[in-house]
């Protein structure tokens with residue numbers, strides 16, 4: 401085996417190792433966000449994200465609701481709370497900005513993609 405093939409082989413291992421790590425890392429983040437939602441949010445938003453009319457939680461599975469809210473709005477509502485028809489408590493002290501982003505990305509947005 402010459403030096404070039406050896407180096408190419410090393411490079412291949414390095415790249416595939418990184419891809420694998422990135423992939424499992426993402427799955428882990430998604431799972432952690434779902435667990436977080438079930439623990440901290442589902443009692444008000446429902447495990448299925450559809451909300452409860454009695455306490456004015458929105459239906460996250462409604463495509464119209466999804467397109468009328470930006471990620472920044474949702475992150476701000478989770479961090480600072482929102483007082484509209486209902487009362488969404490602030491989670492800034494309890495969750496890191498990273499956890500909040502993961503909740504929006506993997507969980508809240510995820511409800512839109514599920515078939516009904």
Ligand code: HEC
Nearest residue numbers: 440441444455456457474477482483484485486487488503
């Ligand atoms: C005590 C009940 C309660 C809990 C717990 C709760 N929420 Fe809410 N949430 C609400 C209510 C009520 C609203 C609707 C507020 C309004 O617009 O009147 C809301 C609204 C929202 C919105 C929409 C904000 C917008 O801009 O319209 C998002 C996103 C959200 N919640 C995410 C979460 C996440 C993520 C968690 C868990 C970390 C969580 N909520 C926990 C009650 C709750």
